[in-house]
Amino acid sequence: MQDKLETIAKKIAQGGRNIVFTGAGISTESGIPDFRSQGGIWDQYRPVYFDEFMSSRDARIRYWDQKIAMWDGLEKARPNLGHMALAKLFNLGLLDAVITQNIDGLHQESGIPGDKVIELHGNTRRVRCMTCGEVSTVAAAKKRIEHGDPAPDCHCGGYLKPDTISFGQAMPHAEVERATELSASCDFFLVVGSTLVVHPAALMPEYARRAGAFLAIVNLSETPYDKACHVLVREKAGPVLETIADMVEELRK
Ligand code: NAD
Numbered sequence: 001m002q003d004k005l006e007t008i009a010k011k012i013a014q015g016g017r018n019i020v021f022t023g024a025g026i027s028t029e030s031g032i033p034d035f036r037s038q039g040g041i042w043d044q045y046r047p048v049y050f051d052e053f054m055s056s057r058d059a060r061i062r063y064w065d066q067k068i069a070m071w072d073g074l075e076k077a078r079p080n081l082g083h084m085a086l087a088k089l090f091n092l093g094l095l096d097a098v099i100t101q102n103i104d105g106l107h108q109e110s111g112i113p114g115d116k117v118i119e120l121h122g123n124t125r126r127v128r129c130m131t132c133g134e135v136s137t138v139a140a141a142k143k144r145i146e147h148g149d150p151a152p153d154c155h156c157g158g159y160l161k162p163d164t165i166s167f168g169q170a171m172p173h174a175e176v177e178r179a180t181e182l183s184a185s186c187d188f189f190l191v192v193g194s195t196l197v198v199h200p201a202a203l204m205p206e207y208a209r210r211a212g213a214f215l216a217i218v219n220l221s222e223t224p225y226d227k228a229c230h231v232l233v234r235e236k237a238g239p240v241l242e243t244i245a246d247m248v249e250e251l252r253k
Contacts, residue, residue: 004231005240008190008216009247012094016187020086021204022100022107025193025219029080029238032073032104034193045069050169053161054130060151060159067124067162068145071138074124079110081238082192085245087111092252096186099179101194101201103164118179120171120201122164131158138162176200183207190216192237196223205229 012018024034045066052059079087087110089095097116098107103124107117127136132154141160144152152160165171179201183189189208196202205225209215215229218240226232233240 001233001235004233005244006247007231008233009244009251011188011214011216012089012190012244013248013251014187015094017096017182017185018089018094018188018190019096019182019186019208019213020089020098020190020192021183021194021201022086022098022102022192023194023196024102026082026237027077027080027102027104027106028193029082029236030077030104030106032077047167050166053166054159057151060161063161063166064141064145064151068142070124071142074104077104077106079106082241083107083110085238085241088245089248090116092248094248094252097182099182099201099204101198118175118182120165120175120179122162122172124162124164126163127160128163129154129156129158130161132156135163136160171200179204180207183213184211186211186213188216189213190218191223191225191229192218192241194219194223195221196225 028034048059048063053063083106086095086098086107090112097118098112099118099120100107101121103121105123105125108114125138127138127141134154141152154160183204184207186208189205191205196205205215209228215225216231217223217225217229218233218235218237220234220236
C-alpha cells in the first residue's frame with residue numbers, strides 16, 4: 001500500500017494539471033452517510049423525482065421533510081482529514097480543481113475557493129426558485145417551515161427547492177461543461193469515494209483516461225474503472241489522503 005501512495009504522491013508533486021473527483025465517500029468520515037452503502041440514504045428515504053416535485057404539493061412537502069432531516073446531520077458536519085488533505089494540496093499549488101458529486105459544501109469549508117470546486121449536483125446549503133431562479137438561504141426556508149409553511153413558495157409564486165439536482169432534473173450545463181473540459185485535459189485524475197455509476201459525472205474518469213492522464217482511485221468498494229486505473233487503493237479516504245498530502249509536501253521540500 002505504501003508503494004501505491006508514493007506513486008500517487010510523486011504524480012501529484014510533478015505539478016501537472018491535477019484534478020480530484022469526489023463522491024459521497026469522502027464525506028462519510030464527516031458523519032454524512034453515502035447513498036449506496038448499507039445504512040445509506042436510500043435505505044431510509046424514497047427519493048422524490050423532479051416531475052413529482054413540480055406537479056404535486058404533497059411531493060414537495062415530502063421533499064422538504066427529507067431535506068430538513070438531512071440538514072440536521074449536515075449542520076454538524078465538518079471537513080475531515082480527506083477534505084483537509086485536498087485543501088493542503090491546493091495550497092501547495094498542486095491541485096487545479098475539485099469536481100464533486102457532493103452537495104455538502106465541505107470542500108469550500110476546508111478552504112478550497114468556491115470557483116475551484118465544480119459541483120455537478122448542486123449544493124444543499126442553497127435554495128433556488130424554480131421559476132425566477134433567485135437564490136436564497138436554507139435558514140430563511142427553514143424558518144418558514146418551522147412557522148407552519150411545509151413547502152414554501154417564492155415571492156414570485158414559483159416553488160422554492162434546495163439547490164440540488166433531483167432524479168429526473170437536468171444537470172447544470174456550465175458545470176458539466178467545465179468538468180468535462182478539465183477532465184479531458186488533465187495529466188492526473190484522482191477519484192475519491194465514488195461508485196462512479198451516476199452519469200454524466202461517472203464519465204469524467206473516462207475523459208481523463210482517453211486524454212492519457214494518470215488515473216488513481218481511492219474507494220472502499222468496487223467501481224467500473226478498477227481495472228482501467230493505474231493505481232487502486234481500497235482503503236478509507238481520510239488517512240490515505242492525509243498520508244499522500246504529507247508525502248507530497250516532503251517531495252516538494
Ligand atoms: P455513492 O454512495 O454511490 O458511493 C460512495 C462510495 O464511497 C462507495 O463506493 C463507498 O464504498 C465509498 N466510501 C464510503 N466511505 C468511504 C471512505 N471513508 N473512504 C473511501 N471510500 C468510501 O456516492 P456517489 O458515487 O457520490 O454518487 C451518488 C450521489 O450521492 C451523488 O449524486 C451525490 O450528489 C450524492 N450524495 C452526496 C452526499 C454528500 O454531499 N456528502 C451524500 C450522499 C449522497
